[in-house]
Amino acid sequence: MAVFIVRRLFGLVLVLFAITVLTFLIFFATPGVDPTRALAGRNPTPETVAAVRHQFGLDRSKPAQYALMMKRLFISRDLVSYGNQALRVVPAIKKAAPVTFSLVIGAAIIWVVMSVVVGVLAVVLKGSIWDPVLMILALIGISMPVFWLGEVANLITQDRLHDTFLFSWVPPLGYTPLTENPWEWFKHMIIPWFTLSVLYIGFYARVLRASMLDVANEDFVRTARAKGLSERRVLLRHVLRTSMITFVSLFGLDFGVLVGGGALVTEVVFGLPGVGLLTFRSLQSLDLPVIMATVIYGAFFITIANAVVDILYARLDPRIRPA
């Protein structure tokens, strides 16, 4: 087990290094693309271009540029934004990360609970009309673009039904930190949480249903029934528990993707100042250092989540270890 973990961690470091190189190459070495163009404004004079290139170190060799960038990102942590020289990238990400975590953790709790409920209900109600109805609803949830759903939610809760008893409690778009006022924080987050979780409720409910029906064929389930266990106990303690192995590994990956940038459009729609919104603002001004830093931050979370899932999975299922 220890050897497996060490090997996995070594692989993790290699992947992270490759990701920083790839990100750097995309932003600063794509043929035909000159990052100074984004900096120097429209139709700059050649002198301006040269000055800007020198100022940002873009006239050095590519490996030197990469080393400088990484040093400023990880060691001295003083990488500054192109657009706003007072904006330090690393502290800006540190400040934004709690917002993204608030959004994703809340949504994750909702989607795990709801999808288990919907998935188990669909299995229990199989054969009745409710199973296909639930599965169609799940499919519709999967088919909705989250940013559109968010806009519809805003339309209803901020405008059309805002003055009714239903949604008069909804505060204007924005964010209040948990440490400042937990109740306000909760009120700001509840609509984004549900919006973000809809897709995952649909997806996980379908996966769980299929996996439970699959597991229900296994011999150990027949044995459990033959022992005279109640149907409820068989379903929850034997079938559901086994099905949760797939569920848990999927969850780890999706959680990593969301923290690492997947929640970007949700943050944009609800005006939540997380890492996603920071990325989006920098996109609009083509602020390459900020975008590069947020992309690397996101990639870190996703690869680390992948590694954690692999290690946990190996703990849960020893057959995987030798691989």
Added chain:
Amino acid sequence: MAEFAFEPEPAGVALAPGETAREVAGKNPWLLAGRRLARNRVALAALALFLAIVVVSFGAPIWANHIAHVDPFSSNVNGTTVVDGKKVEVIQQGGGALGIGENPIGPTWQKNYLLGADSQGRDVFARVLYGGRASLLIGVGSALISCIVALLLGLVAGFFRGPVDVFISRVMDLVWAFPIFLLAISLATVLLTAPDGLQWGPVRVDPASLWIPTFIIALVYVPYVYRPVRGQVLSVREKEYVEAAIAQGASTWRLIFVEILPNVITTIVVMLPLMIATTILTESALSFLSIGVQPPAASWGTIIEDGQGLLYTRPWVAIAPGIMIVLTVLSLNVLGDGVRDALDPRAKLRLKRAKVGK
């Protein structure tokens, strides 16, 4: 127990519910799959809906030029249009809630400005039709490119194994480790920093070209198709008939394309509708972030972004393209399930048995 459970299955062919071994034996698997799909009403309805959306979207020029007589690509801020026989301004001044600002015309429910105008005075309905054309072209195009590239890489890696496989698989792992959405965002941002277009040798790419989002989205999804394809090639390669072909002295070319490819292509066919659904959603998100389809061209995502500022006054601008996305993606998801059941009835069979066993 289900009635088909004890019937011997012909080697390599799975039976769908209601089929007997005799019906299936010796038949072309594609014919069988087509017949199964034709019996699946839900999947057929989804296919019809998808085709209807395609036809309507590609009929956009007919609607704009011959029925509504509007130009959905140039701004029409000072223009007028005729509603109920009266001439009205497309953008009314001071029409907002406070009596200030500009207020584009709302849905007229007639041919011109059926769903109203956006903040540039352009006909939203005509834009949604044209937007569908762009979204579908990018979605289908990138899914096809992605599948073809992944198929070729998977065939080469799985067939030759050894260092070739290691190299291709490591590159794929790296792209896989990268957050897809962020990779797409990075590529799109960088390619859009060149305002005059890109020049790669003899190839010139205009920043407004639909090829940019198409290639970006195709690229990021290659590993998702590559992994199952490679796995399949590795297992098919060990089958007896491939060994027999090797023993007969078949060329590498023939082994890959005649012996192995036909047995791997079902994986691609099953994945394709779901891939298109995914690529359409990705394109809409990129366009919503204004790094996909560039104005004045439109895709569904671009129109939702245009409608963001008008959300509370003219909600149809944002709602209509969203409904089109949901319908398209939903029809593709249902169709994808149907295709999977038709080509791989075992998946469904297992579920059936589970139900009977309960």
